[in-house]
Amino acid sequence: MSLALIKSRALAGMDAPQVTVEVHLGNGLPGVSLVGLPDTEVKEARDRVRAALATSQFDFPNKRITVNLAPADLPKESGRFDLPIALGILAxxxxxxxxxxxxYEMAGELSLNGELRPVRGALAMAWCAARAGRTLILPVENAAEAALVKDVQVLPARTLLEVAAHFNGHSLIQPYIGEPLMHEPSYPDLADVKGQQQAKRMLEVAAAGLHSLLLYGPPGTGKSMLASRLPGLLPGLSEMDALEAAALQSLENRFDPARWRVRPFRSPHHSASTAALVGGGMNPRPGEISLAHHGVLFLDELPEFERRVLEALREPLETGRVTISRAAQRVDFPARFQFVAAMNPCPCGRQGSVPPQKLCRCTPDQIARYRGKLSGPLLDRIDLTLEVATVDAAALQAAPGGESSDVVRARVIAAHERQLARQGKLNAHLDAEGIEENCVADDGAKQLLRQAIDKLGLSARAYHRTLKVARTIADLAGQEVIGRAQIAEAVQYRRGLPER
Structure with a gap:
């Protein structure tokens, strides 16, 4: 037979479209020709495959070999097609x-000695293979990840020889049977934070409604420490949410089975580019906001990020998705993350700090330029803003540990259950119609909110976000109707950054 067809998968965002690797042996000058829109990594497969076949004691045909990756208009990247190309030549x-x-469907990068190396996107491939009803052959390192999809049979292979022996019936590869991933996720405990009761309260409100928040204050007041405790206050991930988060991690080859059902906590450095934060590249890959899907995205030293990088967050904060458009393709990535940011009050960080000898010496102009890096539309999308004050040594030593994350999480779970039973989604995800229907306030609360809008000059977006935060506070208190106390607390969290 001079023609062989092997099924494999490419990657296009969260999808893994089918690719048929067509291998034809014909007369002519010996050589390997790769067609079908391959990138440089795929073109280099001809040398890896030739060496892998030789070291595995197979004969490399002295023929004109044409390899077509169909469909021809779909971009192909990475070394995932090494294994199907090699098997196509053998067939x-x-x-x-x-x-x-x-x-069968298969993917795997070949080393020069015929061993298989892991590839990106194994979980996305497994989802698609399950829908197609085919068995998936993958490198051993990818087996545990792909086996998270229950409806697919995964055959883990170590070498090209093992795969060839399987098809020749000499030694069948046994399906992967992994141990159940039932370990309990571990997070830093809120009880480790001493003092800062108001900040802890705001953290609980944020967790109860999945609201975004901004913490500002002098260095060393516990802003980063508080932010890192937020994932531990959230309920555990459902299996579908855990699979979505794992699939996105898999696209970057960063999925660790030991972190199954652990909520992502992404904290990129302030030198991150727009593409690193929201995703991009010639073959689009997910950015930090998508890798934080169903988890927390924490931006420390917020004003130190480039302004154009921060502005790219505005649409995903509203929609929970990001679309990466390129000339050859357009890819959608989910980005339903909880946004947490921290910043100093001024460039030197000493404004509002104690003791008095550490007075801020920044000029009003320097502070204005520092805070001016944050645009009004971005700050308008942040639900909760709070100053984290300095805790003096005496208070720090005397302060009790406070409630643990488990205690607070129980209240957060109860609030989530109320929201899901009432409206089928959490408060942060309510649209204008949902706010009108579910954020019902009494007359006193409405009057107080009108006064706050007039005094603070709140936008329509800020008005809706204030109502959603008040709804969350009422859910924590077990109240069906929003009262003045809930509106007052929600308005307090929208005071914004103070003027010097």
């Missing part, structure tokens, strides 16, 4: 049986 030259090839 076309009669060195392996071809009767059952159409029942």
């Amino acid at each position: 076309a030259s009669g060195q392996i049986r071809t009767a059952e090839l159409d029942q």
